[in-house]
Amino acid sequence: LAKTTQPISMDSYEGQEVNITCSHNNIATNDYITWYQQFPSQGPRFIIQGYKTKVTNEVASLFIPADRKSSTLSLPRVSLSDTAVYYCLSRGISSGSARQLTFGSGTQLTVLP
């Protein structure tokens, strides 16, 4: 089974850059790494997705090293509204089943004023 590992929690202050790293050391060769954000009482929401190197959108950047065994979600200049749980999602090796889509345990990011 795919196994992802993330820090349980992180604290930051408004305006700082936050980097959350996820390890997924048996990711499938041709699959993407996806990050989700979840606020209380809501379902997870897609943030960003990548395969390798760097991806950037209006919300975040995603850095993926060449071996793809980890990924780092970067949130620039966080605000209080970025306080949420962040999940990384990947697929285990040699699997065509969504069963192998494994959410990490999530990282609770708390942004302080």
Add this chain to the structure above:
Amino acid sequence: DAGVIQSPRHEVTEMGQEVTLRCKPISGHDYLFWYRQTMMRGLELLIYFNNNVPIDDSGMPEDRFSAKMPNASFSTLKIQPSEPRDSAVYFCASSPRQGTETQYFGPGTRLLVL
């Protein structure tokens, strides 16, 4: 598009009762997923469908749980009989294509079994 719709949003029931959770996926999405979320176990994939056909139900906890998708726009997750340990938030998600891993989640149903 209204997004993934789930009902009810909250359900309180007594142990032994039957519970039915409902989901309407985003139109045109071929994949539908049911998840359960608890503090202890996080987000767990229970079952998923492709074009209305159940593909993998190995995450379904036990025989008390069943899921159906009679058509492309409706799915149900049923628990019979319910137990207190079934208390959790149940999410439905849909995806246009499995390979992208971009799933669109509904707001969830918060279930409390007394």
